[in-house]
Amino acid sequence: MTESIAAPRRGMPVWIQVVIWTFLLLLLVIVGIGLRRTQQGTVQPGEVIPDFTLTLFSGYEYAGASQLSLSDLTGKVIVINFWASWCKPCEQEAAELQQAWEIYQPSGRVVFLGVDYVDTEPEARAYLKKFGITFPNGPDLGTRLSQLFRIQGVPETYIIDQEGVLSYVKVGPFTSLEEITSIVDGLIRE
């Protein structure tokens, strides 16, 4: 009966283990945040949209101002349409959006805002001219607005009610003028 004597096991120093686990946890957190953000989708109805400023194209200003903030439009129904000149589905709804704007513009209760996503100005202007669009439009500088709304593509339309709460999200083009007016009419209150 002999007793075997094991050599003392030299493990990794504790500080290295702490560093490794911290690294791994940090990476997991970063990956988790990224995945959560990807799967989150667009902003959802019921959310209050934080204030933002949109720089407008020359010739597409709002009440003569070249910049427009959401806070300037308090009490109005706001239709925010993300589009791009290279986007074919956007063309399907361009004329209907303009017609709807022409219906609501005189009342002053509804504002349409076009946000030009990842586009070049000459092509964007050609698109606006082609479809006779006159409502305020501007580029999504730095893609800040598209990130704020977490858009998944273009076209997408977000309708904010008179209290500043997001009421409706349309992913893809509107198919008719009636589709737009039925939503907007339901949000206008005296």
Add this chain to the structure above:
Amino acid sequence: MKRFWITILMLFLSAGLLTLPVSAQEQPPTDDEVNAIASQLYCPVCENTPLDVCPTEACRQWRALIRQQLIEGKSEAEIKQYFVENYGARVLAEPPRTGLNWLVYVLPPAIILLGAFILIRTLRSWTRPSKPPAEHGPANSGTQDEYIRQLEEELKLRK
């Protein structure tokens, strides 16, 4: 007299040259020049596809914009800055070294160094000659003596 007229003519010609509109770039930029900048940019619409090889209409427009800016005489840095201002820093293939972006530059080498350190440590522990068995100390020898004594007593009894 002939010399006088030649001098006058030369003066007119040089004055004419000075007043000619100076184009920023004499030759139109080549596709290679455009692509050299485009390869450093990514369009947010087509993620993970460099601008120089992206076939979409949006990217074609961007390449045309780069060409236009090269014609206007803008430098590579100015063009990239324009794209960052208009479309955000995420269009850059190489993120700017600011804020959290530093993690991209610091983490991978740090992880590689740490991995190398652990690997070297592990390899050294594998190749290190194993220690000779420990000498029996006084405490052990006491136990052994007792064991041998018992063994001898039992052997005697058997005899």
